[in-house]
Amino acid sequence: MLNNYLKIALRNLLRNKVYSLINILGLAVGLTCAILLFLYIQDELNYDNYHKDAAQVFRLEQKVRKADQEETSVYFKADLIPNLKRALPEIEQATRLLYSTSSLRAGKREKIFSRDVYYADPSIFQILTYQPIVGDLQTAFAQPNSIVLTRELANRLYNTPKLALGQPLSLNDDFTLTVTAVIEDVPVNSHLRPKALVDLSVFAKASPEAFKNYPMFSTYVKLAKNASPNALVKKMPAVFKKYNKGPWFKGATVDFQLSAIHHIYLNTPLKRDHGSHGDRKLVYIFMAVALLIVLVACINYMNLATARSIERAKEVGIRKVVGSHRSQLIKQFIVEAISLSLLALVISICLVELMLPFFNQLSDKQLTINYISQPLVIPALVGLAIFIGLLSGSYPALVLSAFKPVLVLKGKFSRSRKGANTRRSLVVFQFSVSIIMVICTWAVYQQMQYIRQKKLGFNQEQLYKVTFHDPRDGKKYNTIKQQLLQFPGITKVTNTSLRMEEWYGDEMSSTEEVTLENGNRTKSEVSYYLVTPDFFETMGVPIVKGRNLDTKRASDYTKSIIVNEAFVRKYRWKNPIGKQVGNARVVGVMKDFHTKSLYQTIQPFVMSLGEKSLEEYNIKKYFFMRLHPKNIDQSIAHIEKIWTAYNLKTQFNGQFLDQQFAKAYEADQRRGQIFLIFSLLTIFIAELGLFGLASFNALQRTKEIGIRKVLGASIQQILLLLSRDFVRLVLISSIIAFPIAYYFMDQWLQGFAYRTPIHWSTFVLAGLVTLLIALLTVSFQSVRTARVNPVEVLKNE
Known part of the structure; x- marks a missing residue:
């Protein structure tokens, strides 16, 4: 019986080549999109799942409420973890991690700089899974001054991993x-990707004061198999209160939370979080897009199959007369749909192989699909194709198998109004999806344009940034500044603790008493940065009230500060000059400017010179230089030359600030491009189905059009007649799509602190674009039908 079904399916495929091609192509493109998006989604959801005991591994986090501020951070003091582990038997293993940028040198080779060197406890190898090439990870930190390298660094430093083992x-x-x-090398689907792991005792010996007193360590724990994370965090505050003796959280309420390691990547980045992060909302959006694309492709098949019901009515009638049951007819039509879907799958696999390198470049991923080493891939794809065949073939099978043979064979059969309305509803769904995706794509483009054009409150032009990392470099800062200013291509230089980068936690903070307008004082958490007086002129940030800081005034080092306008608004000061913040007084107000991307609002903060004794340390380590536009290349070369001459211990890392800010939006720009491509493919699939439907509709009305032409109808009138229904469907689709698109775009834009308004013109433009594409698609076939000679059509009547 199955062989018979397959033979009939093949005959119908060859008999109706155009409609078969439309269905196969639509399903193939839909499957290709779904497979690519599934690979992307699978990669996003599988971060850190490769760890052996991933279900038991968590990162410790703390929510600190202090004065009028609240923040969630991943940093703790070093002594907390041993105390927690000692007091809470549910914690099986725990490790502290300290991120650093370090230089590495093997013998007399060239020094290598790495941003991903982590100091860690020996227990890290019992918590996180790393694949050893040489050496024993269980004893890797048994001896003092030990380091574990990745293959990449070992190759760069010693040529091969084997040659690296045991070397200084x-x-x-x-x-x-x-x-x-x-x-x-750590897999790319990990939120932590260290290039080297150093025994934490090395840092403890190098910086004993920092190790003992500062909260600077992120913490990962492995819980016992039956331990409850929720029950555990409720016990932690008591342990914290017992052992915390430092000033960092004085007067604060601290709550703990545990994040499962395989959830961290898609969670919201926290303060001082160095790991890479994705976007959980985007994963859900791409899931929805993949499903919608498949549905749009399935609807093409449904519409064309039911529209051609008259052509197959006699076939159904004859089969019923000769004894075929309805269940047999349903099976036949389902087999036809599945056969088309499987053919489409073969084509889609070829398309995926062709498109995957481009998609990887676009998404900045390393996605692969291996049909041999991953034995479940082929069954999963075949299962998907069969499911799509069942989904798209079920409705036409039910409709066609329900025909009454008596009416069909007497020629009294005609298309039902119910069937036509169902097809119209499905077309409306397709158009609605297309319009929603057009609106969302355009809104993403507008937001990216808004971000590029928005003024950030400082002058980004030719502003060059260099970062120092080694504490001992601080002693050379003043000499370096003078050397830089002697070059004519460098007009201004400043150094500061302000990072001006998309990084959480570069500001320092303390709880201070702030004078209010009425003279009362309130305790508040105050964020501050250290600067030199030339900061404001170099950055192009005007001081709108009061004066600048002055190194010639001894009191300005500890008793004077400059606040931003956001700080003034927060405390509702009418006259900020002279107001006291802690032991310092406000001497000036600077204009608001963005220190981070537009994902975040401008926060209230203060700027000060800091104590004079701090000048030799690596605190004001971010150098900003204003370069002359005519000597940029020469200026950068001169900066590198000075860097080399002073034998600085950090790798040269200069970059223009506008380029650095642009990098903050690269992920969203990539996602916008992905969304654009899949939006265009969705429209293509929908219009492909519309073309087939319009072609069949014109074919069915050929005689009607011939009669109208004989009675004097013009080509324009016939085009209007054939296009009118589709125009009405686009208008209905627009009414449905507009509020849905508005909701989704409003939700996406909530992620930006500063966003472009959603303008009504976006919706009108999307509707017009969809209408234009639909008219072009319909008109192509309608013009051919309208130009047919009526004599040829009616000569047999």
Whole structure:
């Protein structure tokens, strides 16, 4: 019986080549989109799942409410973790991690700089899974001054992992470490990707005060198998209160939370969070897009199959007369749909292979699909194709198998109004999806344009930034500044603790008493940055009230501050000059400017010189230089030359600030491009189905059009007649799509602190674009039908 169904399916496929091609092409493109999006979604959802005991591994986080501020951070003091582990038996293992940028040198080779060197406890190898190449990870930190390298760094430093084992390695020109193991490079689908792991005791010896007193360590714990994370965090505050003796959280309420390691990547980035992050909302959006694309492709098949019901009515009638049951007819039509879907799958697999390199470049991923080493891939794809065949073939099968043979064979059968209305409803769904995706794509483009054009409150032009990382470089800052200013291509130079980068936690903060307008004082958490007086002129940030800081006034180092306009608004000051913040007084107000991307609002903060004794330390480590536009290349070369001459211990890392800000939006721009491509493909699939439907509709009305032409109808009138129904459907689709698109775009734009308004013209434009494409699609076939000679059509009547 199945062979018979397949033979009939093949005959129908060959007999109706145009409609078969439309269906196969639509399903193939739909499957290709779904497979690519599934690979993307699977990669996003599988971050950190490769760890052996991932279900038991969590990152410790804290929510601190202090004065009038609340923040969630991943940083803790070093002594908290041993105390927690000792007091809470549910914690099986715990490790502290400290991120650093370090220089590494093997023998007399060239120094290598890495931004991803982590100090860690030996227990890290019992918590996180790393694949050893050489060496034993269980004893890797058994000896002092030990370091574990990844394959990439081992190859760069020693040519091969085997040659690296047991060799000495200089860290920051301070410590000689021993390479005790080499691991495979950490998989790309990990939120933490260290290039090297150093025994934490090395940092404890190098900076004992910082190790003991400062909250600077992120913490990962492995819980016992039956331990409850929710029950555990309720016990932590008591332990914290017992052992916390430092000033960092004095007067604060601290709550703990545990984030499962495989959830961290898609969670909202926290303060001082160095790991990479995705977007959970985007994953859900792409899931919806994949489903909608498949539905649009299935609707094409449904519409064309039911529209051609008259052509197959006699076939159904004859089969019923000779004894076919309705269930047999349903099976036949379902087999036809599944056969088309499987043919489309073969084509889509070829398209996926062709498109995957481009999609990887667009999404900045390394997605692969292996049909041999991953045995479930082929069954999953075949299952998907069969499901799509069942989905798209079920409705036409039910409609066609319900025909009454008596009416069909007497020629009294005609298309039902109910069937026509169902097809119209499905077309409305397709158009609605297309319009929603056009609106969303345009809104993303407008927001990206808005971000590029919005003024940030400082002059970005030719502003060059260099970062120092080694504490000892701070002693050379003043000399370096003078050397830089002697070059004619460098007009201004300043150094500050302000990072001007999309990073959470570069500001310092303390609880201070702030004078209100009525003279009362209130305790508040105050964020501050250290600057030099030339900061405001170099950055192009005007001081709108009061004066600048002055290094010639001894009191300005500890008793004077400049606040931004957001700070003035927060405390509702009418006359901010002279107001007291802690022990310092406000001497000036600077104009608001953005220190981070437009994802965040401008926060209230203050700027000060800081204590004079701090000048030799690596606090004001971010150098900003205003370059002359005619000597940019020469100026950068001069900056590098000075860097080399002073034998600075950090890698040269200069970049223009406008380019740095642009990088903050690269992920959204990539996602916008992905969304644009899949929007266009959705429209293509929908218009493909519309073309087939319009072609069949014109074919069915050929005689009617012939009669109208004989009676004097013009080509324009016939075009209007054939297009009128589709125009009405686009208008109905627009009414449905507009509020849905508005909701989704409003939700997406909530992620930006500063966003472009959603203008009515976006919706009108989307509707007009969809209408224009639909008219062009319908008109192509309608013009051919309208130009047919009526004599040829009516000569047999």
